[in-house]
Amino acid sequence: MVQHDAQGDVLFLHRNSHKLMGEPLREQLNYKSRAIAWSKKKIEVRQRFRQEGKPIPSWSELKPIVQAEELPAPTLEAPEPDGLPDSVVWTHLLSFNSSFKREKYYVKTYFAYPDFPRSQNCYGQRNVSMTEHFFAQNVTDLPFAGLETNLRRFAAEAMEIKQT
Known part of the structure; x- marks a missing residue:
């Protein structure tokens, strides 16, 4: 204007x-579904480490691993x-x-x-x-x-x- x-x-x-x-x-996130997705992702990471023969990280060690793999919310523009x-x-x-x-x-x-x-x-x-x-x-x-x-x-x- x-x-x-x-x-x-x-x-x-x-x-x-x-x-x-x-x-x-960015699009607004549904935090409940995001929390569920994080929990699933932590389980997937532990399974992947197990399959690759790597030491399985503790639950507290998983947070930075999952964060590093998380994608930001999609952009609106x-x-x-x-x-x-x-x-x-x-x-x-x-x-x-x-x-x-x-x-x-x-x-x-x-x-x-x-x-x-x-x-x-x-x-x-x-x-x-x-x-x-x-x-x-x-x-x-x-x-x-x-x-x-x-x-x-x-x-x-x-x-x-x-x-x-």
Whole structure:
């Protein structure tokens, strides 16, 4: 989302409900089924060690072994081509055509499924090509084109620092 000043220049941009997390958005886990899966995995590891003729680890020694083999929860969003975990949101800038009177300016609320989840509202004009009062520009053509990438990179770096 963007805020313009009275002259139509960009004042600031924000990502609305798309918070910068610095890590992939993951599916919520069912902890009861996860605990059951861990117990089964511990039994499988003990059986595997027995079959391979290795010393069978105690139950307390199994935790780090099972943790090392556990996969993280699946991500909800596909990774971006640049490898950063947060999704790219700022792709286009919707602006009011200043040659029209201000009373022609109105912001609509709509859903942009499948581009965004059904639960998320979008603001502006759903079909910019259907109105002459607004126009869209590619963010890559604007002076702040690399800003979101830098912010996404900072968020990823912050998460790395936090985890160390």
